[in-house]
Amino acid sequence: MSTLLLEIVTPERKVYAEQVDMVVVNGVEGQLGILPNHIPMVTPLKIAPVKVKKGNTEEVIAVGGGFVEVRKDKVVILAESAELPANIDIERARAAKERAEQRLTGKHKDVDLRRAELSLQRAINRINILNK
Template identity: 35%
Template structure:
């Protein structure tokens, strides 16, 4: 038995396929989902979700949203989703380094919140392309 995983963004269905396991980036840490998982709804943080299908791990950068797990179906609603195939490695590395610097240099509450968002997004994209090369 497998999970039916559907990742939806505001403008498209990003992923809709079977999976053996999925690891979600929740607001309280990573959460694994296998078949027959208890029903739940959880908020998702900006981060990497890992989808295991046919013994292959597929990394996907998710930019915040929600996940519903019910009856071996995982429905993920996110603002944005990106796979490693659509991300340039050099661009992702440069954006990550710039975001890290911006976060370290941020001053004041508003600037820190904005820098944290940019940093999390850049880190997720960088982690996705790095995992593909492993």
């Protein structure tokens, strides 16, 4: 069975680079399963887990938005943020979730609601990955 190279890159570093059997991402248009020899494409991503299948194992990576570029034998995810489950600090994620919720429910005029909503989504994504 053929594989494809998955690379997940953030502005700071390369988070992941391995040969995999399948990648499942959540694009803005819906969920997309990518196998070797997939048609080339580029699409924006939601803040959501990326599932990686290698043999009989499945990994989940927290991705905070960005884009996926699909080529015949390679998938590149250019993410705003990405974390492997082992690198997620659950207490930090819970604190970020609490802060974002407070900003969204507060009556302050100087709060950037869109930024607070995105922060909440990223925190929930991290927490959900560790709870699965």
